[in-house]
Amino acid sequence: MNNGKLKIGIFELTGCAGDALLILDCEKELLDIFKAVDIQVFLMASSEVTDEKLDIALVEGSVSTEKEIEELKDIRERAEVVVAIGICATVGGIQARFTDPKEWENKYKEVYGDIEMTHTKAVPSKPIDAYITVDTYLPGCPIGKDQFLNLFTRVVKGNLPERYPRPVCVTCKYNENDCLLNKGIACLGPLTEDGCGSICPNHNVPCFGCWGPVEGANLTSEYHLLQEKGFDIEAIKKQMANYSGTKLVEFFKQLKKESK
Amino acid sequence: MKIVKLKKENLFPFLEEISKEADLWAPTKVESDRHKFQAIDDLDQIDIEYTRTILPPRKIILPPTINMFQASDKEYKEDFSHVSKKIIFGIHPCDLHGLLIMDNFFTHEFYDPYYMESRKNTLLLGHSCWPDENCLCKSTRTHIIKEGYDLFFSKIDDTYIVWIGSSKGDDLIRAKEDLFEEDISDKDIKKYTEWGDERDKAFQTEINFDSLRDLMELKYDDPLWKKVGNACLACGSCTNVCPTCNCYNIQDRPVLGENYSEIKRCWDACTLENYSEVAGGENFREKRSDRLKLWYTHKFQVYITEYGKPGCVGCGRCISTCPVDINVKTVGKSLDGEKVDSFWNRLDKEVTK
Ligand code: SF4
Numbered sequence: 256m257n258n259g260k261l262k263i264g265i266f267e268l269t270g271c272a273g274d275a276l277l278i279l280d281c282e283k284e285l286l287d288i289f290k291a292v293d294i295q296v297f298l299m300a301s302s303e304v305t306d307e308k309l310d311i312a313l314v315e316g317s318v319s320t321e322k323e324i325e326e327l328k329d330i331r332e333r334a335e336v337v338v339a340i341g342i343c344a345t346v347g348g349i350q351a352r353f354t355d356p357k358e359w360e361n362k363y364k365e366v367y368g369d370i371e372m373t374h375t376k377a378v379p380s381k382p383i384d385a386y387i388t389v390d391t392y393l394p395g396c397p398i399g400k401d402q403f404l405n406l407f408t409r410v411v412k413g414n415l416p417e418r419y420p421r422p423v424c425v426t427c428k429y430n431e432n433d434c435l436l437n438k439g440i441a442c443l444g445p446l447t448e449d450g451c452g453s454i455c456p457n458h459n460v461p462c463f464g465c466w467g468p469v470e471g472a473n474l475t476s477e478y479h480l481l482q483e484k485g486f487d488i489e490a491i492k493k494q495m496a497n498y499s500g501t502k503l504v505e506f507f508k509q510l511k512k513e514s515k
Numbered sequence: 516m517k518i519v520k521l522k523k524e525n526l527f528p529f530l531e532e533i534s535k536e537a538d539l540w541a542p543t544k545v546e547s548d549r550h551k552f553q554a555i556d557d558l559d560q561i562d563i564e565y566t567r568t569i570l571p572p573r574k575i576i577l578p579p580t581i582n583m584f585q586a587s588d589k590e591y592k593e594d595f596s597h598v599s600k601k602i603i604f605g606i607h608p609c610d611l612h613g614l615l616i617m618d619n620f621f622t623h624e625f626y627d628p629y630y631m632e633s634r635k636n637t638l639l640l641g642h643s644c645w646p647d648e649n650c651l652c653k654s655t656r657t658h659i660i661k662e663g664y665d666l667f668f669s670k671i672d673d674t675y676i677v678w679i680g681s682s683k684g685d686d687l688i689r690a691k692e693d694l695f696e697e698d699i700s701d702k703d704i705k706k707y708t709e710w711g712d713e714r715d716k717a718f719q720t721e722i723n724f725d726s727l728r729d730l731m732e733l734k735y736d737d738p739l740w741k742k743v744g745n746a747c748l749a750c751g752s753c754t755n756v757c758p759t760c761n762c763y764n765i766q767d768r769p770v771l772g773e774n775y776s777e778i779k780r781c782w783d784a785c786t787l788e789n790y791s792e793v794a795g796g797e798n799f800r801e802k803r804s805d806r807l808k809l810w811y812t813h814k815f816q817v818y819i820t821e822y823g824k825p826g827c828v829g830c831g832r833c834i835s836t837c838p839v840d841i842n843v844k845t846v847g848k849s850l851d852g853e854k855v856d857s858f859w860n861r862l863d864k865e866v867t868k
Pocket residue numbers: 423424425427428432433434435436442443444445453456461462750752
């Protein structure tokens with residue numbers, strides 16, 4: 256079938272399927288989305304799938320099994336452009352927080368015991384760019400409607416995706432919140448990519464980093480700032496590690512060296 | 516300049532009358548400790564006993580995001596939907612000076628219709644204030660204001676002394692003339708002068724702005740810049756809250772299901788990582804210290820050369836906002852040779868980068 260429309264696939268690896276759900280939740284725009292492109296694979300919407308070549312693949316979820324590694328490589332081969340959507344695909348998500356192989360193995364044993372997996376083998380969770388080249392990223396937990404539609408529309412109309420990452424603090428100031436850091440509350444806004452509308456600080460709840468680390472984040476300074484404000488080193492690390500997946504591993508190693 | 520008097524209890528009836536013709540904006544209290552300018556439906560929302568709002572009133576004239584125009588291959592349609600008749604009540608002298616700088620900036624070399632159309636439709640009603648520990652407008656000589664407002668209200672006991680600064684301001688008074696009194700006495704003026712003297716003494720922060728212009732030049736490679744660069748979180752807050760910052764980015768947003776794009780104008784901040792990135796991914800100010808140098812050059816040096824006044828109006832917002840204590844007070848004093856106690860100064864002992 257060639258109707259001149261772009262062929263799109265939406266794929267879900269290990270995650271909560273929240274990003275796929277969000278796409279379906281664009282109720283007002285859904286008709287326009289389906290009119291604009293030819294959706295070849297979208298398991299949440301239809302069990303019919305094809306294995307034709309794709310113009311764009313949107314991939315949600317982290318890579319957690321050997322089977323998924325193969326699936327992902329297959330997607331890369333099929334698609335012209337690959338977009339990582341949601342923080343599991345972009346940074347690894349919560350399931351990627353055990354980055355140390357030993358730690359991961361212990362956790363795995365704790366959860367699954369000696370049960371033998373027959374259909375595939377589990378591997379430590381990683382973002383999709385650990386295995387394939389990713390053309391552009393759309394973080395979020397889940398992704399935001401506005402940013403998704405913007406990216407989707409740009410690509411469909413033949414424009415390059417426009418990525419302009421900035422920290423949560425930007426929107427937080429637009430919303431005229433008094434800075435929580437100045438009140439002695441451990442807010443990760445300066446380290447976290449914007450897009451949520453600073454929803455937590457708007458309700459006096461500190462940002463806990465759910466959109467993943469923002470490009471150019473000054474981890475060292477915030478870490479020492481929180482330390483000076485009396486927060487426990489392990490607690491800060493835990494908070495920073497919650498949603499940063501595999502992306503802050505180097506930073507934590509460096510901190511370990513520093514604290515020795 | 517004409518001066519009239521207004522009894523305190525006549526303020527709300529006056530605001531009631533003038534808000535029939537335009538949207539009234541004024542400071543309101545949000546939670547116990549912060550203020551912001553909001554469009555007023557009910558006059559009781561107004562809290563005039565404030566020191567500073569989180570965002571300055573420039574957000575009312577040019578909000579963080581506006582639509583500039585729609586464009587397709589065939590058509591171009593301008594969008595001025597952010598422009599409407601507004602009256603802003605309760606602006607302090609520092610913020611009025613900030614708007615004067617904005618007016619100057621957006622007409623100086625190029626006329627910016629998106630700012631100016633909105634500005635021309637906005638009347639500015641100033642209000643007197645009392646400094647807190649972060650106000651440094653006396654150092655920038657912006658603690659008093661002689662132009663740039665339509666009306667200015669100075670509260671002395673139970674009476675307002677009202678300065679009329681423009682013919683539009685005069686028209687507002689005429690709309691409810693019977694509320695005002697014209698018999699300003701020597702006693703009133705004396706009281707006002709005494710109040711002004713007391714207020715002058717109340718400033719707790721002083722910076723020598725006269726020398727900063729040259730110090731900025733002399734200390735361009737001072738270790739100070741490396742230190743603030745180490746600590747800066749690149750959060751953009753200092754820039755977003757500053758009444759004289761004016762940078763923006765243009766975003767092209769194609770509309771799904773339509774054949775046109777919306778061209779949006781969004782606030783930008785030079786302290787953010789991507790601000791100086793250009794096509795091809797080159798970034799001219801990748802280093803936080805370089806970005807801060809640019810910001811402070813604008814505040815302390817360039818504006819003086821271009822507009823005859825510093826780019827800082829002393830509102831104190833960067834002081835109350837920056838989580839790592841980088842602000843005009845600590846940077847200014849440090850340039851002036853003083854050792855300041857601030858997170859960025861302390862951090863240097865611990866972090867090598
Ligand atoms: S409250 Fe958090 S998100 Fe908001 S400005 Fe402060 S650090 Fe940034």
